[in-house]
Amino acid sequence: MLLAMGFEAACAMLPTERDRTDAALERYRVAFATMRPSALPPTTSDPNYVLFADVLQHVLSSHLKPADPERLVDTAVAGLRKKQQDDRTAGERALTESAIEAMLASLDPYSGLLDTEHVRDIRDQMHGEFPGLGMVVTPDDRSGLLRVVSADVNTPAARAGVRAGDLIARIDDREVNGLSLHEAVMTVRGPSGGSVTLLLRRPGNDVPLLVSVTRTIVRSEPVLHRLEDGVAYIRITHFNEQTSRLVHEAFDAMKGQTDSELAGLVLDLRDNPGGLFEQGVRVADAFLGAVDIVSTRGRVSDVQHYSGGTDDDVARDLPLAVLIDSGTTSAAEVVAGALQDRHRALLFGERSYGKGSVQTIFQLAGGDGLLLTTARYFRPSGGPVECFGIVPNVTVSPAGRPPPSGTWIRAAASVETHPDPATCDPDAVAPPPPRTWTMAELCPEVARRPVQSGVDRPLHCAVAAIRTNRFERATTK
Template identity: 40%
Template sequence: MEGIRMRRRTATFAAVGAAFVAGVAVGPMVSAWAQDGGGRAETYRLLNLFGDVFERVRAEYVEPVNDRDAIENAINGMLNGLDPHSSYMNARMFRDMQVQTRGEFGGLGIEVTQENGYVKVISPIDDTPAARAGVKPGDLITHLNGNSVQGLTLQDAVEQMRGERGTAIRITIRREGAERPIELSITRDVIRPQVVRSRLEGDIGYIRLSSFNEQTETALRRAMQQLRQQAGNNLRGIVLDLRNNPGGLLDQAVQVSDDFLDQGEIVSTRARRQEDAQRWNARSGDIAQGLPVVVLINAGSASASEIVAGALQDHRRAIVMGVKSFGKGSVQTVMPIPGNGAMRLTTARYYTPSGRSIQATGIEPDIEVLAQREDAAQTVAARRDREADLRRALRNDNGAQPQAAPPLPPLNLPAGLVERVQRMPAEGAAAFDPTKPETDHQLQQALSLLRGIAAAPANPQRRAAR
């Protein structure tokens, strides 16, 4: 999922539900042409070129061509050629996207992008057919029902993976480290992901966010309330798990960040025009009431997840632990086109409160902790699973800013606590099993750190958070 917001075009685009971030009206598409007569003439010449090619295809292609398919393919090519996240959605795809952001959709349950013509898995969604079948972040889907995905647009591939509940699809996966392709048969289901899960780990509250849809912030507040009821006065800290969370709605990322902050900037966006820049600030109120927080991230934490991690890190409201995040620091505006679906266009970069753009760089954890020992030997390979390695990814513009972002203040943790964190599992440790929290090395290190903070006499982290 993208860091999405909705925009409506003045007198043209239809209004869409208020669950999306409020849009800013923009002028007609030809406004840029009017500023430059020479540019306008060149644009008309190129449009004539497109018309000539279109007519030649219609007249002479070996088989009859459907006009709508040809035009939609051309639009897809134009948008896909901009960056990995701009795209065209026909009416059906647009309806599916609206359903998905409401928290229910049909299919396999994977968040994907495109790389070198293949469909690349950003993250499987918890408790979905794909997750249960063993699909992993970074997997490359090369075939669907035996047919190569080469030549398909991302939208075409996604549409093939969707379908009626109970129907099966065979996918072929190429996985880093696997000697041969992996064949999986997955039965489609209605995907109603439980976006927030929580439980007590002794005296520490554990909250996992799997995506950012319209239900996320409300479910987070409910989970926090339940943890307090279960723990009484014994709650000592919170682990906010954003690993493999591919993102979602921008307004939900802002609200989740706001839940843990009392004041200050959460995130800002800068667009092509200065007047379109936006900034979101926190309001008073911290649902964790000053308890120390650890945010877990990994290479599958993208977009809205990075907004939350970056905001809490910059304000030193949380300690970020794990490995570097995906690095998607761009915002997509969904522009409905009445009767013809919508276009998803990258319109801005977002920046953390300290002014950092994380586009193509990601959020660096305060404390690096690997999930498994093999990650140390595969660091270079692992970095191929991030935004910077996607074709046509936007550059990071931190170097173009008039003033570099100031360095983050120190963590101010009790002496020796960080040194006691184990960077990787002990040799011979049990393999990770998602049903057994004790095998989750990153989680166990987060719990240990929080208990160490709670046990420290002065507890500076907790005092500062208040």
């Protein structure tokens, strides 16, 4: 997820827009009255009504796409009625949340209502420590289930055998189909030490898998590093408040280990679900300097350009390779797209996911939060990322990173996952295709080897290209 953290306020509306919104809200009050024993509409000071009205105002003023207040209320009322049909004992807070979730689900897959605890969890994740399972999920439009985008190494989910591409069909005794993302996440969450049983459907496996995952305090490691045959290897698992600093420290540590005699650098962004937008910009800045890195375009603001704040490249004169796959998402795509467009790096692997939108957290009354899609972002070339993703310079399949010893091999590594085409903008102009090379041109020794489970072909290809100077010869032609 690409987050613009902060607390925003809704913009003022013109009188005619306000009249239409007021009329839509009045229709909502009348519809809500049919759910109450008294059959009376909630007052305009009722906390549940205030919550709904607050969310509606934010959607109308700040969401990426213009929306009709009457259509939004129609969707919300449908959510109300469905909730009451499914649960006759649902209270007014639960009904309100269902109305809001239905309304937000009609906008895009990423917007959602956050309760106070969820807002706190997101803050904890950005700090790098939180209770949970250690996996990132997103709705799967085709199946109606939850798709696992990534399960970080050494987290409860990964240790239990959950991996990217799995579809979560059931959480404990609750079927996922029909649940909103917020409801599903709330079902998974709980205190550290408790367990959750997940029924998984795995691509290529006809037999569902049942796994039990125990929640723990997850201390995330956003940056991992090691030397790989004289080449610096840095893996970024996600972007939190520490990521940029840790990338600098990792590179400096490896320079010290080799007396600055590094042959090159590999930046691994595979299975990276994103995170803080500004951290993605800072990481790209470390290798690009003072150039445009990314731009955003929202509905209520002009194009905003984000540039590097330094004139230095920490890996100056070193060849830079970036590893991507369909789990490379959001802020990770900002980094990959900028490095490719600025001809600073070659990308190895498979096309990235294609999530080119920014979500902003709005503070609501009572401590709740609203996660709302407010902008799309574009590469320095002007190309959109949403749905198109980032195309590698060198296609290497399978692109999945093999897990550490003791975890399940990622057999679904060759299965790419991308947004449902039905959710994409049909009028979007595809970005210009990058210059490409084959494995036979840059790493023939790797290309000739048979594909083996657990062998990291993209990494081996990138290292071979750097070590044999084919990388440098290709990029200077």
